[in-house]
Amino acid sequence: MRWIWIDRFEAFESGSRAVTIKNVTLAEDHLHDHVPGFPVMPASLMIEGMAQTAGILVGEARHFSEKVILAKVKRASFVRLVRPGDQVRYEAHIDQLTDSAAATSGRITVGGELVGEVEIVFSHIDQNMSGLEFPEENFVFTPQFMALLQTHRQQAGERIAL
């Protein structure tokens, strides 16, 4: 299993907004295990999907020079179930961005209907964890995540080297 909870970027506006989609299928084990006999997409994994969308948005805003980690889920509320066959849309916005952290807010929808809202604070860990050492390489943004963004940019005709 690959820990990638978004399938594709639909829109990317550097430093401000990103939209991704995730197609939910019965082939995924987690759908069956969450509520046995009633396959639904777990809300926790939708928070992860939003965190990946917003996290890449925050990372790109500083040219991936920072290791961006989820510090805190400020708020998460869900009002609708997500079932197999649904296409989930994550729309993330950067509300505040500093050298050490970022605050984002986002909406999760299916077919235009609100599924939930998630607000997240991210930390640039090298700026915040004084005394702790982290590997030189940016282990947060793996090649798999980079490929998602690169694919979007190539489709948008902006061939930018990452």
Added chain:
Amino acid sequence: MPAIPREEIFEKVRHTLVEALSVEEDEVTENATLTGDLGAESIDFLDIVFRLEKAFGIKIPQEELIPRDILSNPDYVADRKLNAKGLAALKQHMPHADLNAFESDPDIDKISDVFTVGTIVNFVQGKLAAS
């Protein structure tokens, strides 16, 4: 612009802390410490700073609230305690904080005790007066 009364700033700070730390309103008193009494972790400070910036329309550089450069300066720290020079620098940098108790045992691991609700209110009041 007329100065916002301290009581009004306190109420806004209280609301911010209730939201950020999921504590009860009556727990947020002037003397409550953010980490000891209200259970804030270091990561919560990032959230609190963002919320205060939004609530009051101010900018809070991290160094202004928590002067890490003083606490990590080898000229100021020995055996994880601030020396007299370090304390003087800290006082100058943190006029919003009551450092009396910290001064008697200037262990840098106890700096978080300095951050009471009142400290935050004073800090915001100072920022608003300067803006």
